[in-house]
Amino acid sequence: MVSELANSAGGVFTVLFTIVLAVGMVRILSLAAGGRIDNGTVLQMVLYNALTNLPPLLTLSLFIAVLMTMMRWWQDNEMVVWFSSGGRSLFSWVPPVLRFALPFVVAVGVLSIVISPWARSQTEITRNEFAQRDEVNRLAPGRFIETMGGKRVFFIESQGESPNEVGRIFMAERTSKGESTVTAERGTVEINSEGDRYIVLHNGRRHETALDTPVTRVVEFDEYAVRLDIKVDKRLESGKVSAQPMTVLFAGMTPDQQAQIFWRFSWPAAAFLLALFAIPLSASNPRAGRSLNIIIAALVFILYLNAISVVQTWIEQGKFGYMTGLFLLHGFVAMLCALFFIRRVYMMRWLPVWCSPWYWRRRLISSKEN
Template sequence: MIIFRYLTREILLTMSAVAGVLLLVIMGSRFIRYFTSAADGDIPVSILGTLMLFHMPGFLELILPLSFFLGILLAYGQLYLNSEITVLVACGTSPNRLLTVTLLPALIVAVLVGACSMWLTPTSSLHNELLLEEQRSNVDFSSLTPGRFQSFGSGRTAYANDVDEDDRRLQEVFISESQKRSDGTPENVVTRASLGYQTTDEDTGSRYLVLEDGDRYSVEAGRAEAERLEFGTYAVRLTRASEAVETDDAEFATTTDLLKGIDDPEAMAQLQWRLGAPVMVLILTLLAMPLSKVNPRQGRFAKLLPAIFIYVAYLSLLLATMDAVGKGKIPGVIGMWPIHLAFLAIGLLLTFNAQRKGMSG
């Protein structure tokens, strides 16, 4: 029991440190992308925290297997350098006992990864997709920054001197847009109004910016004259009714729904990825044990590079096979399981060779 607690603590502490660094890097990269979108006015800053929180299960699904793999390599590598493994083996702790002790925390990590892949990640991905779709439909008001020109696409640029935070009414509105006349002649239209607010047509679902007390100028290139229209109320259509977000993709489907749709190649590929994620943790544990054995003169990082190469090859083959299964190039019955079996065989072979030579030799 003392040996179990000691080895488990060493592995989990190292895994936590590695996972923390990887999580910081990945979250930082994703946060920069979202922050750039928020700075461009595509999404409001207020939802950045929610988006990052619901991305966490997807991040952990990818990070935990690698972190645990590296945790075993680094923790056991240090134990080999300190000759602690040699002492344990000399005291009667067999290589099989060490493997059994390591598999127990591996089962805990596999359960966490399985919970993420089969439940938390698809649920969180769907939540984020719906949230972003909602913000895309409301981007005209929710992300408009006072005192700044903002593009709405289709050659339209808008500006508001001030925005009322309570009812989101715009003060001193300016809109510039490129249009074409009925004969196809291009023209630039500039609209100025004292007040503006957004409304949605209940029948069509289209969004309009209603302007009050302003002027509208139509300017054609090459002409010295401009048409001026003075209005009390004028409605500018911002966008047509948006299509509903595609929530029937295999990525967003629950695992139960994927089991019902196993005849669909994409559903089968997604299902095998989710089921294979916890299996990958156990296979990586089997690979890491013999790879963690290092000579004290080599240092604890001697086998880190080839171990990472094996992990990258494993993950790359899984992703490539997943894509092939989703496109119907590989039968779903075969799927991704040959990749798992191949690396399981490699792990068993490495473990057998390490035990034959002696874990402390």
């Protein structure tokens, strides 16, 4: 059974991970093409993105693997043999499922609590490093790039021989006094004694147009220096709560940090409970098919995921702490799972028999016959 569960989980995870990896790679490549991240860090960013998505992917893979494996057993009538061998019940499936699920739960916990926050922090640090480079190094040749909130636009035709040199550069700038455009054959990045960065344009022409007059002034220059508005800050760190380690979260304990603690602990709890929940959800009549079970299982996962997000939002708003949120949400899901087990094991109805329309139909037919 464990080998069958492992094969199912491996297949499901491969499909889901491939989809997420492809979507993430397309998004990151679009950012690199737009000059928002460094082209040399694309693979690094794809890896970080994959690590942050692993906890929900492993949780969903575990849930689907247990559900589909046990549904196959029901459809092939193998559960009848299981129940008839020594008085076994649906509860007897709990130990083997847990033996298979516990390594997943541990992996999800490590990823959610340790590795995913580290990957998010590395993503933010990489973006901050690129954002704090000078504007020329951020430009991709052949594209228009906006800086200074759209007030300055650069266009570089080609990259120079050295990293600090560009060829055939165009710059348009808008200020409170007017507009100006600058063209130059080449440009270099230089740093003065105070650490300020400048781009020095060589052999170019500047066109200036004031707002109050249509007259354009043309100035030719051999060298023209433009101060860059970005300085390099060596103290790069991520300020996002989602990227902070657990020690920082427990030290601060603000509502946002408590919400993040709840989010990280929720994934291993969800992986554990969903693996158990899949056992009663898989029970079905071989003649009735399994469409209804799949729909119910999908609704359970979607509602569970949305409930985690809703409770996280409530914690951010300061309505209660993370411990209360963990106990209320996952405690409710555990009770619901136990209720499904009891119903499946003891064949109990969700509603009394007199609530069924078939009951009243039989009563009506029997009364007419009498």
